[in-house]
Amino acid sequence: xxxxxxxxxxxxxxxxxxxxxxxxxxxxxxxxxxxxxxxxxxxxxxxxxxxxxxxxxxxxxxxxxxxxxxxxxxxxxxxxxxxxxxxxxxxxxxxxxxxxxxxxxxxxxxxxxxxxxxxxxxxxxxxxxxxxxxxxxxxxxxxxxxxxxxxxxxxxxxxxxxxxxxxxxxxxxxxxxxxxxxxxxxxxxxxxxxxxxxxxxxxxxxxxxxxxxxxxxxxxxxxxxxxxx
Amino acid sequence: xxxxxxxxxxxxxxxxxxxxxxxxxxxxxxxxxxxxxxxxxxxxxxxxxxxxxxxxxxxxxxxxxxxxxxxxxxxxxxxxxxxxxxxxxxxxxxxxxxxxxxxxxxxxxxxxxxxxxxxxxxxxxxxxxxxxxxxxxxxxxxxxxxxxxxxxxxxxxxxxxxxxxxxxxxxxxxxxxxxxxxxxxxxxxxxxxxxxxxxxxxxxxxxxxxxxxxxxxxxxxxxxxxxxx
DNA sequence: TTTTGTGAAAGAGTTCACAGCC
DNA sequence: GGCTGTGAACTCTTTCACAAAA
Numbered sequence: 001x002x003x004x005x006x007x008x009x010x011x012x013x014x015x016x017x018x019x020x021x022x023x024x025x026x027x028x029x030x031x032x033x034x035x036x037x038x039x040x041x042x043x044x045x046x047x048x049x050x051x052x053x054x055x056x057x058x059x060x061x062x063x064x065x066x067x068x069x070x071x072x073x074x075x076x077x078x079x080x081x082x083x084x085x086x087x088x089x090x091x092x093x094x095x096x097x098x099x100x101x102x103x104x105x106x107x108x109x110x111x112x113x114x115x116x117x118x119x120x121x122x123x124x125x126x127x128x129x130x131x132x133x134x135x136x137x138x139x140x141x142x143x144x145x146x147x148x149x150x151x152x153x154x155x156x157x158x159x160x161x162x163x164x165x166x167x168x169x170x171x172x173x174x175x176x177x178x179x180x181x182x183x184x185x186x187x188x189x190x191x192x193x194x195x196x197x198x199x200x201x202x203x204x205x206x207x208x209x210x211x212x213x214x215x216x217x218x219x220x221x222x223x224x225x226x227x228x229x
Numbered sequence: 230x231x232x233x234x235x236x237x238x239x240x241x242x243x244x245x246x247x248x249x250x251x252x253x254x255x256x257x258x259x260x261x262x263x264x265x266x267x268x269x270x271x272x273x274x275x276x277x278x279x280x281x282x283x284x285x286x287x288x289x290x291x292x293x294x295x296x297x298x299x300x301x302x303x304x305x306x307x308x309x310x311x312x313x314x315x316x317x318x319x320x321x322x323x324x325x326x327x328x329x330x331x332x333x334x335x336x337x338x339x340x341x342x343x344x345x346x347x348x349x350x351x352x353x354x355x356x357x358x359x360x361x362x363x364x365x366x367x368x369x370x371x372x373x374x375x376x377x378x379x380x381x382x383x384x385x386x387x388x389x390x391x392x393x394x395x396x397x398x399x400x401x402x403x404x405x406x407x408x409x410x411x412x413x414x415x416x417x418x419x420x421x422x423x424x425x426x427x428x429x430x431x432x433x434x435x436x437x438x439x440x441x442x443x444x445x446x447x448x449x450x451x452x453x454x455x456x457x458x
Numbered sequence: 459t460t461t462t463g464t465g466a467a468a469g470a471g472t473t474c475a476c477a478g479c480c
Numbered sequence: 481g482g483c484t485g486t487g488a489a490c491t492c493t494t495t496c497a498c499a500a501a502a
Contacts, residue, residue: 018493019444021493023436026436026443030418030435030436044461051420053422055495058493060463061493061495069463070461070463072460072462072500072501073460073461074461074502075461075462076462089439095445095446097438097442103337103340104333104337104340105333105334105340107333108337109434111332111334116435117435117438117439120438159445161438183441183442185437191256204256205338205432206259206345206346207259208430209388211251211430212388212412212413212428212430213326213349213388214251214255215251215412215428215430216324216387216388216412247470247471249471250471273484274484285484287473289484290472290486293486298485299484300484301478301479301480301482301485302483303480303483304484
């Protein structure tokens with residue numbers, strides 16, 4: 001009966017993909033890498049789905065976004081599928097990442113990225129503490145935050161991680177956006193207010209732990225996860 | 230035409246609430262605390278919604294889960310609403326939390342919980358490194374992981390955070406479940422396979438950064454966030 | 459057979475739109 | 481007027497179920 005029409009959401013880039021699909025594709029690829037490393041040649045959707053903790057139907061639907069078809073007899077060829085997902089996900093060229101805040105969390109992030117992820121490298125760290133500035137940290141130069149604009153333009157950085165105390169996060173984010181950042185990963189437990197063309201992802205540890213504690217006292221009903229990323 | 234019937238998902242606890250609603254309620258409460266601290270007495274839904282980066286309609290719908298009604302003239306009374314959300318979210322008694330892995334990330338987590346969150350306290354830390362075991366870390370005793378079962382039973386811990394290398398995470402998780410944990414927050418970048426009555430939340434930093442990097446190179450379409458937690 | 463890829467249906471979550479109230 | 485609470489509509493996501501393939 002309703003004659004409504006809400007066109008909305010014109011495709012972005014080539015074809016519009018939801019964040020949920022992107023996250024799962026990233027996850028599938030990681031699992032495929034492990035499989036390839038352990039010598040597996042082929043996987044069926046139900047096997048890969050089990051490893052990723054999703055249903056086989058969901059996996060297959062997600063893979064429709066990638067240009068690759070499996071064989072009904074052998075399933076998916078591990079390395080080929082991994083490459084096809086990569087072709088979909090990866091930037092044409094490596095992306096440089098900045099890290100702001102070199103406290104415990106910042107150092108943990110450095111440790112995380114040591115060795116892996118050649119396409120995403122932390123190439124600059126920032127802080128305000130004079131003791132942490134103008135040094136090399138895990139092979140990466142650190143600067144005072146006041147130099148952000150210059151350094152980030154120079155190195156062409158457009159992705160940054162914020163690992164500073166909550167009180168400083170908004171001002172740091174403003175500085176980064178001013179320095180040309182397009183996309184942010186924020187670990188401080190404040191919601192950042194930024195221009196709509198900047199993509200922000202919050203990893204809110206406090207909220208997440210409260211959530212986990214909340215669901216720790218449910219009756220006994222099995223509930224699925226597939227949560228944060 | 231289809232005569233299908235899929236009853237499914239019987240309510241859990243009192244009334245079934247989705248994870249998304251729980252996360253947002255936790256977020257609203259944090260913002261209400263800040264507002265109360267800064268002396269604000271009343272908020273309208275559109276103000277609180279703006280601070281939480283959701284629509285006013287969504288905020289109001291989320292609040293339907295909480296036993297509290299606002300006034301059309303003054304909006305919501307900050308401290309009262311905060312308390313009502315607390316009554317919904319909080320455990321009847323404080324919850325004890327364990328932390329496994331006292332590396333950089335583990336120490337960052339300690340720093341995170343210093344002072345705040347009186348209802349969620351890290352009361353035991355575990356590691357395998359002899360240098361980190363049988364000491365006090367931020368006022369919290371640390372034990373070898375082999376003592377987990379005893380210590381956790383003794384202290385009645387049923388929530389744990391896993392901050393160990395990926396290779397060790399599954400085995401740690403198995404140990405914890407054996408020790409009676411009902412709910413886990415996992416920071417290692419592996420998907421844990423656990424019995425369905427254990428609630429698991431993954432904070433997968435690698436996946437999340439790849440996601441952020443992916444969305445850093447979108448055309449220019451404004452996309453909302455409200456992501457991981 | 460068992461598996462893949464995919465329309466179609468179901469289920470979740472969000473937004474619209476309006477009644478009722480101050 | 482401007483606000484809240486909420487049924488109804490809408491949109492997004494997942495699951496079902498089946499044709500086609502090897």
